[in-house]
Amino acid sequence: RQVPADASFHSTSFSEAEPPRVLITGGLGQLGVGLASLLRKRFGKDNVILSDIRKPPAHVFHSGPFIYANILDNKSLREIVVNHRISWLFHYSAVLSAVGEANVPLARDVNITGLHNILDVAAEHNVRLFVPSTIGAFGPSSPRNPAPDLCIQRPRTIYGVSKVHAELMGEYYYYRYGLDFRCLRYPGIISADSQPGGGTTDYAVQIFHAAAKNGTFECNLKASTRLPMMYISDCLRATLEVMEAPAERLSMRTYNISAMSFTPEELAQALRKHVPDFQITYCVDPLRQAIAESWPMNLDDSSARKDWGWKHDFDLPELVATMFNFHGASTR
Ligand code: AKB
Numbered sequence: 001r002q003v004p005a006d007a008s009f010h011s012t013s014f015s016e017a018e019p020p021r022v023l024i025t026g027g028l029g030q031l032g033v034g035l036a037s038l039l040r041k042r043f044g045k046d047n048v049i050l051s052d053i054r055k056p057p058a059h060v061f062h063s064g065p066f067i068y069a070n071i072l073d074n075k076s077l078r079e080i081v082v083n084h085r086i087s088w089l090f091h092y093s094a095v096l097s098a099v100g101e102a103n104v105p106l107a108r109d110v111n112i113t114g115l116h117n118i119l120d121v122a123a124e125h126n127v128r129l130f131v132p133s134t135i136g137a138f139g140p141s142s143p144r145n146p147a148p149d150l151c152i153q154r155p156r157t158i159y160g161v162s163k164v165h166a167e168l169m170g171e172y173y174y175y176r177y178g179l180d181f182r183c184l185r186y187p188g189i190i191s192a193d194s195q196p197g198g199g200t201t202d203y204a205v206q207i208f209h210a211a212a213k214n215g216t217f218e219c220n221l222k223a224s225t226r227l228p229m230m231y232i233s234d235c236l237r238a239t240l241e242v243m244e245a246p247a248e249r250l251s252m253r254t255y256n257i258s259a260m261s262f263t264p265e266e267l268a269q270a271l272r273k274h275v276p277d278f279q280i281t282y283c284v285d286p287l288r289q290a291i292a293e294s295w296p297m298n299l300d301d302s303s304a305r306k307d308w309g310w311k312h313d314f315d316l317p318e319l320v321a322t323m324f325n326f327h328g329a330s331t332r
Contacts, residue, residue, distance in 0.1 A: 019043035020128070023086045025071055025118070026093030028052040030189060030196040030205075031132075031236065033060055035090060038236050040064055049084055052093075071114035077121050088243065090130045091118045097136050097291050099198030100159040111162030119173050119181075128180040130243055131170055133254060135187055135228055136200075137163040140294045147296035149256050149303050156294055167254045174253055182242050183254040187228035187261075187299060189235050190319060192326035200291045204229055207267060208323045211275050220285040223265040226297040230259040231314035231322065238310055245308040252307075258299040259312035260319065270316050274324045 022039055024032050027050035039048045040063075050060065051069035060066060069080055071093050080086065093114055100107035115131065122129040138147050139155040153164050170181035188201025196202045203219050204227075210217035238257045242250075262270075268280040304310035314322065 019047050020088040021085045022048045022088045022090065023069070023080065023084065024048070024050050024090045024092055025069055026052060026091070027066070028054050028056060028060070029092055029094075030191055030194045031232065032090075032092050033063075033194060034191065034232055035092070035236050035239065036064060038240060042240070049080075049086075051080070071117055072109060074117050074121070077117055078124075081121050081125050081127060086125070086127055088128045088130070089118065089122055090239070090243075091115070092132065094132075094162075095159065096197060096199040097134075097157050097159040098200055098202075098285075098288055100162075101157055101287055101291075102198075104158050107158040107162060111159065112165055115162070115166050115169065119169055119179065122181075123173050123177045123179040128182070128243065129170065130182050130184075130239060131166050132239075133163045133167050133183050133185040134159070135185060135295045135299065136160040136291075137167060137185060138294075138296050142296060144296045144298075146258075146298035146300035147256065148300045149252060149254070157291055171253050180247070181253050182245075182250070184238060184242055184304075185254065185256045185299065186235055187230045187258060189230055189232055190323065191232040192323050194232075200288045200295070201227055201229065203264060204267060207264075207271065207280070211271050211278050212324070215275055215277060216279045216281070217268075218281050218283050219264045220283060220288050221264055221292055222284055222289060223280075223282055224263050225289065225292045226261055226263045227292060227295060228258055228261045228297070228299050229319075230257070230312065231319045234259050234312045234314050237313075238304075241310065242304075242308060249308045252303060255304040255307070255310075256299040256301045257304050257310055257312075258301040259314060260316050261298045262316055266316070267320075270320045273317075274320065 036048050036050045045064045049065040051067050053070050056066050095107040095110045136159050141152050141154050173179035174181045207217045271278050
C-alpha cells in the first residue's frame, strides 16, 4: 500500500467534535455552488467558504460565506487559510479543455502556477486538499475502453497536461511532505442548474436546455463519440466520500470514478422518451472532436469501489428523468 508510516497523523486533521473549515476555490464554476450546499448540510453553513474572482449572483451570496480569492496571489491565499482556520480545501479553479487550447498561457497560469500555490499553502498549514482530475488526463496512447487508474498518460491538451501534473505533484507532496492530497478523475459532469464553461463534454449539458426549450439541438461532436459521464450529485457525493475516507482505506491518492458512458446519438434517443419529436443535428467542431477522440470511452473505477465503497446512483435513464424533472416538463 502506498501509505507512509505517519499517515495516521494526517487521517484526522480535525476531531469528531470539530467539523472541518472548508475553502472552495473556483466556486462559481459548474460544481462549486452544489458542493458548498452539500458540505454546508454536513458541516454547517459557516464552516464552508465559497470563493472566486468573480462577483457572485445574489442567491449564492446570500446562501453562505463567500469571499474573493485569487489563486495566483500567494499572500492573500495564505491570509485566507490562516484567518479562516481552513482545514480542508477543494481546489476547483481550472481552465477547461477547449478554452485551454484557445488560451494556453491562461491555462498554464491557472492550472499549473495556481496549483503550485495551492499545494504550498496546503502543505504549510496541514490542510487536507482535494484536486479534481479528469478523463482529460488520458491521451491517445492510453487504453480507451476502459482506462485503468494506472496506465500511460500522454494527453495532447494543455488541460490534460496540467491535470497529469496536478496528480503527480499532489502525490509527490504526499510522499515528500505528508500533504493529505486526494484526487478523483471526473468524467464529463451533467448538471441542471449550473453550466460548464469551455469543456469538450459541455454538449451533454446544453442538450437538455435545448430539448426543454425548443426541441432541437445542434451537437458539436459526432453522433458516435462515446465518453464517460456522471450526474452532478454522484460526482459531489464521491468527492465528499473520498475526503471523509480514513487514510488507511486509500491504497492510492488518485482514483478513477465512473457512472455511465454514452454517445450523443444514444443521449438523443434517451431524451425522446420525454420529448418524442426531439431533433439532433451535427455541426462538428474539429478541436473538440479531436480532444474527445483522444479521451477514454470508459473508466475502470474498480479501485474506488473496492477501497472506499464508491457506488454511483445515476445511470442514463435516471439522469435523463432527473434533468427533465428539474427543467419541469418541456417549457415549449
Ligand atoms: C472538459 O470537457 O474539459 C471537462 C472534463 C471532462 O474534464 N468537462
